[in-house]
Amino acid sequence: MNLPRRALLFALAAGVASCTVGPDYVPASAPVPDNFKELKGKTLKGWKLAAPYDCVDSGPWWTVYRDPLLDSLERQVEISNQTVAAAAAAYEQARTLIREAQAALFPTVTAGYSVVRQYTGQKLYGNSGTATPTSTGVSTSPGGVVTTSYTTQASLTWDLDVWGKIRRQIESNVAGAQVGAADLANARLTAQAQLALAYFELRAAYTLKNLLEKTSEEFRKTLAITKNQYRAGTVSEADVVAAETQLLSTESAAINTGVIISQLQHAIAVLIGRPPSEVALDRMFLVGDIPAFPVSVPSKLLERRPDIAGAERLMQQQNALIGVAVAAYYPDITLSASLGYRGFTPLPIDPAHEFWTLGATALETVFDGGMRSAQVDSAQASYWQSVANYRQTVLTAFQQVEDELAAIRVLSAQLRVQNKAVVEARKAVVVYLNQYRAGTVAFTSVVVAEAALLSAEQAALQTRESLFLASISLIQALGGGWDRTQLPTAREAATGVSMFPQLEPSSEPPH
Known part of the structure; x- marks a missing residue:
């Protein structure tokens, strides 16, 4: 064969190679409402529909709580959390599959x-x-x-690659690497949210311990009053026993809070990649209101949640594999x-x-007993499965946002009522104690009033804790400030330079 004929052959091959069999990817539709139900005609203190540029990432999402200790803990998640490290390694592995498929073009x-x-x-x-x-x-x-x-x-x-089998495989692997990047972002967001939840639960546990200790001091004063009354002969010994029982029960409950406090400290240590023995957080209390965080319109949720972005990229990954299967014909x-x-x-x-x-x-292949048609059918079924999973992920995301918006609305109203109940219960304790000293009421009335006050204070604290946890879950449901533009492009995914820093443990444990 002479040189011109060789050149003609290669030119013909290059022209034919432009053919790529299989369906081109078109994103599937998703059920997206026009507005969030919980924001229609409702006033949600501290939470509003985002105005233009409100959702521009101005820093890590947890900074809205203005807590330096939380900030220092959260920053260790990305560099030390082993679940995040595993997701980063899985992403890097997915990137190598792109280069592996590209090598087949040469x-x-x-x-x-x-x-x-x-x-x-x-x-x-x-x-x-x-x-x-x-x-x-x-x-x-x-x-x-x-x-x-x-x-x-x-x-x-x-x-x-005349029929585009290799190029479809590369397309699938690129989308797979983007799925890995979205999974990494979702793993990081999940770990950060888990840390914030454990952190505020720890604050609530310390606050409960402090409440029970202060209540124990008040019950000691009540016990002293009953003993004085008993010595004066105005009350029976039963009042003293009742007061002592009330005090000991409260002290026991205060001691019991040490279990949850220790467990939450251990959970925080593991989330930041530390052995539990290396982390000891000082006593801190849960006070104040939840911060404001803008809620974007529903359609924006598709761009701001990494799990939705990952599910969408998985659709393209599976769609490209249909082309790989078709090319076998x-x-x-x-x-x-x-x-x-x-x-x-x-x-x-x-x-x-x-x-x-x-x-x-x-x-x-002249005859294969229907193997290729079965492989194409399998690839198409996998694609439609990814479509269903994508739509379910979208629906779940809207449910989570609506759930947390409803929780914040209801809990905010509940906390306002409970705070009033605490004030009234405290007044009742003062009244009944004064009447008990005067001998006009039985000690049972004092016990009931003090128990009601403690119950009201615990209920208010629990509602405040639930409100903080709901705010964290809402921020997570809204994507935590993440944006789809943070996904790597095809070129970024295929290059040898990692998008993410090497995950190494930090040198100093928090105190």
Whole structure:
């Protein structure tokens, strides 16, 4: 074959290679409401529909709580949390699959060098086994001839991607790497939210412990009053026993809070990648109101949640695999070539010893018992499964936002009422104590009033805690300030430079 005909063949192959079988990706529709139900005609203190640019990321989402200790803990999640580290490694692994698939677009070149030493018996070589051959590399031995040959060879094999099978695989792997990036972002957001939840639960536990300790001090005063009344002979010993029982029960409850406090500290340590023995957080209380955080319109939720972005990218990954399966119906065209030298010297590179081959192969499966059609059907089913999972992810996201908006609205109203109940219960305790000192009411009335006050204070604290936890869950449900634009492009995913810093443990434990 002369050079012009070779060039024509390669030009034809390149033109045909522009064909890519299989369906092109079109994002599936998702059920998106116009507005959030919980924001229609309702006033939600501190939470509002986002105005333009409200959702621009102005810093980590947890900074809205203005808590330096929380900020220092959260910053360790990305560099030390092992779940996040595992997700980062999974993303890096997904990126390598892109480069692996891209390598199939190029020819494979191999080079080799071989030495073969061969013995031939006298009767096979000739009647004159004692003659000395003149060829280099050939020598005689008693009864036969020994021949040594050397071969240097390079070979090329090129599987032409005529039908786009390799390019569809690359498309699938790129989308898969973007799924991995979204999973990493979601793992990071989840770990950050878990840390914030544990942190505010710890604050609430410390606040409960403080409340029970202060209440115990008040009950000691009540016990002292009953003892004085008992010594004066105005009350029975039963009042003293009741007061002591009330005090001991409250002290026991205060001690019991140490269990949850320890467990929450251990959970925080693990979330920041530390052994529990290395983390000890000082006493802190849960006070104040939840911060404001803008709520974007529902359609924006599709762009701001990493799990939704990952589910959408998974659709393209599965869609491209349909093309990979369809390409199996078409012939597999391969070019091959080799060039080498063979002789009787260690370096036989000589035009006289040259040999070469050129070849082209078209391999088509004629009968496979329906295997390829089954593979195409399987790929299509996987795609439709990803579509259903995407739509379910979207629906779940809207449910989570609505749930937390409703929780914040209801809990805010409940806390306002409970705070009033605490004030009234405290007044009742003062009134009943004064009446008890005057001997106008039984001690039972004092016990009931003090128990009601403690119950009201615990209920208010629990509601405040639930309100803080709901605010964290809402921020997480809104994506925590993440945006779809943070996903790597196809080029960024395929390059050898990681988008994410090396995950290494920090050097100093928090105190």
